[in-house]
Amino acid sequence: METFLLTVRNLNAWYNREKMVLTNFSLELARQEVVGLIGLNGTGKTTFLKVISGLLPTFQSDGILFSGKPVNPREKTFKMCRYTVFAEDNSFPYFTFLEYISYVFSAYKKNMPDISALVQGFHFENYTDTLLKDLSTGNRKKAFLITAFALKPVLLFLDEPVNGLDFQSTEYLYRQIAGYKEHGTLLFSSHILESITLTSDRVYVLENGAIKQTFGRGKLSAANIREALRYENNL
Numbered sequence: 147m148e149t150f151l152l153t154v155r156n157l158n159a160w161y162n163r164e165k166m167v168l169t170n171f172s173l174e175l176a177r178q179e180v181v182g183l184i185g186l187n188g189t190g191k192t193t194f195l196k197v198i199s200g201l202l203p204t205f206q207s208d209g210i211l212f213s214g215k216p217v218n219p220r221e222k223t224f225k226m227c228r229y230t231v232f233a234e235d236n237s238f239p240y241f242t243f244l245e246y247i248s249y250v251f252s253a254y255k256k257n258m259p260d261i262s263a264l265v266q267g268f269h270f271e272n273y274t275d276t277l278l279k280d281l282s283t284g285n286r287k288k289a290f291l292i293t294a295f296a297l298k299p300v301l302l303f304l305d306e307p308v309n310g311l312d313f314q315s316t317e318y319l320y321r322q323i324a325g326y327k328e329h330g331t332l333l334f335s336s337h338i339l340e341s342i343t344l345t346s347d348r349v350y351v352l353e354n355g356a357i358k359q360t361f362g363r364g365k366l367s368a369a370n371i372r373e374a375l376r377y378e379n380n381l
């Protein structure tokens with residue numbers, strides 16, 4: 147039987163106990179697949195990424211399994227296998243991109259590869275020595291995306307990676323996302339249907355804090371996703 151790379155069983159998560167954000171949220175990610183996560187605003191996509199990235203401790207679940215073994219998102223061994231790019235990230239304001247990426251590689255105990263193709267692909271040549279706090283929102287996001295694709299963790303999470311990127315970088319990003327399955331597993335949230343249909347093996351549709359549908363290859367079309375979202379919104 148296939149062991150999934152990541153299994154999440156019946157996850158409940160909240161910011162305050164009166165209002166559950168995720169309820170019985172379950173998903174499975176295979177090794178080396180690219181999966182989209184879509185849902186209306188406020189359905190809990192970022193909240194899931196916060197839980198799995200160890201940033202939100204207020205959750206309960208029937209199990210989070212990494213390679214078949216139960217893990218806590220805050221565990222170091224699990225941390226070293228994943229990296230998350232959040233939609234907005236103001237961390238490390240006084241690091242330049244080059245300082246940040248070398249810090250990340252040393253924290254993950256990996257040697258930094260040649261990153262020039264990624265820097266060029268994201269049109270980031272002129273910003274590598276600028277403090278992260280002084281970059282525009284889109285350029286700051288590129289700093290974290292380049293770090294992610296250079297690091298190539300077994301498990302990569304991207305929260306709305308397309309938002310704020312210029313057109314040329316978006317096309318490059320789609321190629322990086324689609325090609326990620328050569329290295330590992332990538333889950334990304336997006337509101338842009340094309341970003342999912344052009345890159346993903348599967349898509350999960352999130353509704354009111356739980357996974358309501360999943361479409362695999364063959365069924366993964368903009369029309370099907372739109373239909374699922376329309377149903378969700380009772381339109």
Ligand SMILES: Nc1ncnc2c1ncn2[C@@H]1O[C@H](COP(=O)(O)OP(=O)(O)OP(=O)(O)O)[C@@H](O)[C@H]1O
Pocket residue numbers: 161162167185186187188189190191192193194
């Ligand atoms: N820090 C917080 N404190 C309290 N409630 C929060 C907090 N962050 C998010 N929420 C609430 O949790 C719910 C889910 O938010 P979340 O950001 O996970 O949704 P999302 O699916 O990522 O939305 P979007 O598509 O708009 O980015 C929303 O109702 C939101 O208001």
